[in-house]
Amino acid sequence: MNIIKKDVITSTNDYIKDNYETLENYTVVTANYQTKGKGRISRTWESKPCENIIFSMLINDFKNRTDLNLLSLVASVSVHKLLRKYLKNIFIKWPNDILVDNKKICGILLEGKSNKKSSMIVIGIGINVNQITFSNEIDSLTTSLKKELNLHFDIDNLVLELRNQLINDIEEFLNNNNSFIDYIRDNLFGRNQLISYTKDNKEYEGIILDINNDGKLIIKKEEEILYINSGEIKIKR
Ligand code: BTN
Numbered sequence: 001m002n003i004i005k006k007d008v009i010t011s012t013n014d015y016i017k018d019n020y021e022t023l024e025n026y027t028v029v030t031a032n033y034q035t036k037g038k039g040r041i042s043r044t045w046e047s048k049p050c051e052n053i054i055f056s057m058l059i060n061d062f063k064n065r066t067d068l069n070l071l072s073l074v075a076s077v078s079v080h081k082l083l084r085k086y087l088k089n090i091f092i093k094w095p096n097d098i099l100v101d102n103k104k105i106c107g108i109l110l111e112g113k114s115n116k117k118s119s120m121i122v123i124g125i126g127i128n129v130n131q132i133t134f135s136n137e138i139d140s141l142t143t144s145l146k147k148e149l150n151l152h153f154d155i156d157n158l159v160l161e162l163r164n165q166l167i168n169d170i171e172e173f174l175n176n177n178n179s180f181i182d183y184i185r186d187n188l189f190g191r192n193q194l195i196s197y198t199k200d201n202k203e204y205e206g207i208i209l210d211i212n213n214d215g216k217l218i219i220k221k222e223e224e225i226l227y228i229n230s231g232e233i234k235i236k237r
Contacts, residue, residue, distance in 0.1 A: 008032065008034075011037055012034065012055065014038075028163050052130065052144070058120060073181075076108055079106050079125060087145070087149070102141075107125075107126050129145050129146065190208045192207060194206075199228065
């Protein structure tokens with residue numbers, strides 16, 4: 001299984017989407033720097049050159065096999081398993097941010113593409129490793145391995161660990177092993193806390209109770225119980 005290392009690229013997710021027909025399943029593309037790094041909800045992804053993990057993995061031939069939302073939860077479990085070797089107080093903020101205490105260390109963006117013959121998913125992962133300062137808007141909300149531990153990490157080694165962990169977890173998932181759901185339950189950020197969330201462009205408040213077996217977030221809104229499938233949550237302080 002290949003790892004393609006790029007120096008500067010627009011986005012490793014875009015590279016895989018543009019080239020997937022010629023790439024093997026589980027091919028990984030990494031880059032030192034992205035000029036158009038993408039985040040969720042049309043945001044940009046900030047990452048200084050050579051300091052962090054910029055990683056995308058191709059999952060080929062995904063047609064009708066399973067749900068994209070569940071695969072994105074599997075990816076967050078893989079990243080959590082990797083980072084918990086080094087960090088304490090690390091949580092999965094549903095659906096797929098990884099936080100240390102309440103600061104973001106990793107973001108995950110899944111994208112899919114299909115044509116008549118085939119369909120694919122790209123799992124894009126950005127992990128802050130050796131970067132210790134971020135732009136003003138996000139600096140106080142963001143952390144990295146080095147910011148937490150004051151230690152420098154070898155990015156190539158972490159990339160190999162991440163690739164192996166992901167392949168292992170995805171294979172288990174495709175074999176109908178749903179243990180990743182319990183893993184998220186055990187490491188869920190914000191349980192019993194008041195949060196706001198957006199759905200259909202409206203903002204609501206509720207309390208996080210759990211996730212269900214379909215990976216949906218269970219929220220108590222006054223006397224109502226809601227099951228959220230996608231969206232963004234914010235802790236209210
Ligand atoms: C988010 O938290 O909003 C998701 C961020 C995903 C960033 C990664 S970095 C590698 C891959 N390429 C991209 O353009 N985005 C993802």
